[in-house]
Amino acid sequence: MSGWNIVIFGLTVSSSWGNGHATLWRGLLRALGDRGHRITFFEKDVQYYRDARDLTDLPGGGALRLYQDLASIRVEAQRALDDADVAIVTSYCPDGSAVAEMLLASKAGIKVFYDLDTPVTLRSLATGAHPEYLPSNGLAGFDLVLSYTGGRALTELQQRLGARNVAPLYGWVDPVQHHPVPAQDHYRCDLSYLGTYAPDRQPALDRLFLEPARTLPGCTFLIGGAQYPADFPWTSNLYFHRHVPPVAHPAFFSSSRWTLNITRQAMAEYGFCPSGRLFEAASCGTPLLSDHWEGLDTFLTPGEQIVLVDTAEDVVHALQLADAERDRIARQARERVLVEHTADARARTLEALLEQARPHAAPVLASAGIR
Incomplete structure (x- = not known):
């Protein structure tokens, strides 16, 4: 599959x-752009993201279309969808339900919903709520x-929302942007954590980050992320960067x-x-510590x-392991990720899934093993 016109409505790029x-x-x-596909990404121009915008030109030569409200671009959007070989709408897309209805009524060749927040979607449904981004x-x-x-989660999308063809498209990394770089003193630490503050992650952060920081006062701990509250329990050996933009992730x-x-x-x-x-x-060649969840060993070997x-x-x-052991773990993880979990690998997976999902093609199998 090459040279397809792909239109995406998403939260933000x-x-x-x-x-x-x-x-x-x-x-x-x-x-996708490197593989010859043409991308148009529609994003609602909300102030929250406008005030922290760090990209204006899409990678791969695609077109970014910022809009104020759906009514103002309805004619343009309908035309784009009608001309699309592939049309995608995502979870948390603003006006997602209305966009999905436009997409489903369009002449797009292959119509796709991509849930980047499936557990949130399914939890909402379980409580009787219907997320606004769903048709x-x-x-x-x-x-x-x-x-x-x-x-x-794949089975639940079928059972609860009537999805006919479901498949995972897991997370990935772009090694063009994320690779080892020289250490920078303001990020140098024994253990880092990069993530937006979330109350449901706080118990694990307390146990796996803050308590070790108190136990090892001679080590340096670093948090990078937004929305941390003023009363967060900082310690003298714990440092904080309020926002680490993607361009700084390799250095971090x-x-x-x-x-x-x-x-x-x-x-x-x-x-x-x-x-x-x-x-x-x-x-980036950094060894990883992680909490446990089912299926983790599908991606990296504990x-x-x-x-x-x-x-x-x-x-x-773990922090007291010898450097040779630490380096071995980091090296083996990097080798596997660069083969199996890159943006290029996921682009190939997406192409294969889209080919299978063409109207009148065989159904896509719901399998956690598809990569």
């Missing part, structure tokens, strides 16, 4: 502030439903002896939910390419 969508899209759009009648109208989360990770991955509670409960940050750190930690004692033990 222009601002990496406080969201996990933008960096992922940038890598995938670059990979009112579910997902049955789409030729393909992609999920950032695999495992049983490359300056860390270890970095910690903590998974949002809803994602961990479903499993098969690798964060893009997991692969970014590995691509003990060989990543170290799983449940307690503060586990973290302290």
Whole structure:
């Protein structure tokens, strides 16, 4: 499949502030553009992201279309969708339900919904709420439903939302942007954590980051991320960078002896939910500590390419491993990620799934093993 016209309506690609969508899209759009596809990305120009915009030109030569409201671009958007070989709408897309209805009514060749927040979607449905980004009648109208989360989440998308063809499109890294670089003193630390503040991650952050920081006063700990409250329990050996833009991620990770991955509670409960940050750190040659969730060993091998930690004692033990062991873990993780978990690898997967999802093609199999 080459030279397809792909139209995407998403949350944001222009601002990496406080969201996990933008960096992922940038890598995938670059990979798709390199493979000859033409991309138009529609993004609602909301102030929150406008005030922290760190990208104006899409990687891969695509077109970024910022709009104030759906009514103002309805004619243009309908024309773009009608001309599209592939049309995609994502979770948390502003006006997502209305956009989805436009997409489903269009002449687009392959109609796709991509849920980058599947556990949140399914949790909302379980409480009786219907997320605003979902069509009112579910997902049955789409030729393909992609999920950032695999495992049983795929079955639930079928059972709860009527999705006919479902498949995982997991997180990835763009090694063009994320690779080892010289350490920088203002990021140098023994253990780092990069992530937006989230209350449901705080118990694990307390146990796996703050408690080790108190236990090892001679070590340096660093948090990078937005939305941390003023009463966060800082310690004298714990440092903070309010926002680390994607361009600085390689320096952040490359300056860390270890970095910690903590998974949002809803994602961990479903499993098969690798964060893009997991692969970014590995691509930068930084050894990883992580909480455990089902399916993690599908992506990296515990003990060989990543170290799983449940307690503060586990973290302290890992930080005291010999440099040779630490370097071995980092090297093996990087080697695997550069083969299996890059934006280019996911672009190839997406192409294969789209080919399968062509109208009248065989159904896509819902399998957590598809990469």
